[in-house]
Amino acid sequence: MRSVTEYLWYETKQRRELVNITDRVETIVSGSRIAEGMVLVSAMHITAGVFVNDHEPGLWEDIWSWLQTLAPAGPDYKHHRTGEDNGDAHLKSILVHHQVIVPITKGKLDLGPWQQIFYAEFDGQRRKRLVVKAMGE
DSSP: OEEEEEEEEOOSSSSEEEEEEEHHHHHHHHHHSSSSEEEEEEEEEETTEEEEEEEEEHHHHHHHHHHEEEEEESSSSSGGTTTOOHHHHHHHHHOOOSSSEEEEEEEOOOOOTTTTEEEESOSSSSEEEEEEEOOOO
């Protein structure tokens, strides 16, 4: 079995932002020369997440609304007693999770017809990274 590890760095313009990273992950998979296996994509920060879903702006609005309902920005979270103001970002990260595993088949990402990989930033405007680790043969 072989493995290839690369890091992607992001510094979003907005505090809250979705970034479609499918093409970047596909480039890493293609360069890995792994024909059959899997790729792990994981946010290496506790106020960000990674998920797979449809690339459709109305759905993005629904996702943001849902996350804001479950973990609203602004309330006096106990975490804010530390001097931070991003308690909601930590909770949103838990809701979307911080990583995904996608199959590699015949050297390509094996996604469904509408599936894309997204980096979800909940406390941005500073440099953060993701790890992409392709594993297989």
